[in-house]
Amino acid sequence: MMILGIPVHEMLHEHPNDLFFLMHGHFGNKSFSQFNGLAEQLYEMGYDVVSIDAYKHGERLQAPYLLNDPVETTLAMVDVIEHTVTDIVRLYQKHYHHKNRSVSILGISMGGHIAFLLNRYLQLDFCIPIIGSPNLKLHYVIKKKPILGNRMNGIESKLNELTLQASDFHPRYALVLNGEQDDVVSFEPAKTFMAGLNHDQYSYRGYPCGHELTSKMIQDIITYVRSKQ
Numbered sequence: 001m002m003i004l005g006i007p008v009h010e011m012l013h014e015h016p017n018d019l020f021f022l023m024h025g026h027f028g029n030k031s032f033s034q035f036n037g038l039a040e041q042l043y044e045m046g047y048d049v050v051s052i053d054a055y056k057h058g059e060r061l062q063a064p065y066l067l068n069d070p071v072e073t074t075l076a077m078v079d080v081i082e083h084t085v086t087d088i089v090r091l092y093q094k095h096y097h098h099k100n101r102s103v104s105i106l107g108i109s110m111g112g113h114i115a116f117l118l119n120r121y122l123q124l125d126f127c128i129p130i131i132g133s134p135n136l137k138l139h140y141v142i143k144k145k146p147i148l149g150n151r152m153n154g155i156e157s158k159l160n161e162l163t164l165q166a167s168d169f170h171p172r173y174a175l176v177l178n179g180e181q182d183d184v185v186s187f188e189p190a191k192t193f194m195a196g197l198n199h200d201q202y203s204y205r206g207y208p209c210g211h212e213l214t215s216k217m218i219q220d221i222i223t224y225v226r227s228k229q
Contacts, residue, residue, distance in 0.1 A: 022050070038222075054080050119164065
């Protein structure tokens with residue numbers, strides 16, 4: 001389904017408990033299978049659930065993702081994140097807002113970066129970034145500079161723009177989950193960011209795993225959302 005030119009997969013109620021956007025990772029797509037049962041469980045809890053294809057992903061696949069050159073896709077992810085945040089804001093404000101008085105997001109990896117950034121533009125109920133980072137600049141310095149080399153110089157200003165400040169983070173509830181053996185996205189920036197907020201409705205949880213959504217994470221997410229309903 002296309003809404004406002006954006007590929008969407010949705011499960012909707014006649015009278016929902018509000019809306020959860022689900023956001024996949026780099027190279028992923030809007031299929032609910034990307035979320036290992038979370039979409040269905042949130043829907044069963046009464047939420048409308050909407051997943052979209054990120055910019056240049058899924059049904060709108062385009063270069064450089066057709067050839068998957070690691071340098072070009074690493075550079076492109078910056079624009080993908082920025083464009084997809086705008087897409088979610090537009091979808092909510094122009095299409096879903098009339099039915100849902102509040103909006104939440106759950107995102108994995110690149111989708112976790114997007115979940116953090118969405119706080120700049122929408123007042124979120126739940127913000128649940130999984131194996132993501134609020135500090136895109138630091139993430140690229142730690143993990144992407146060996147791939148990009150000198151080409152990282154051309155995106156540094158954009159990385160600074162897409163790094164979230166604590167003053168821009170204001171969801172009603174936040175659960176941030178990271179694998180503390182992750183060799184793709186370092187857990188330290190998210191852990192440090194959350195520790196500095198000192199908010200009794202915000203929680204950081206680290207897990208003894210790598211770059212993955214585990215069954216324990218899923219269980220903790222569902223328990224957390226239920227506890228706030």
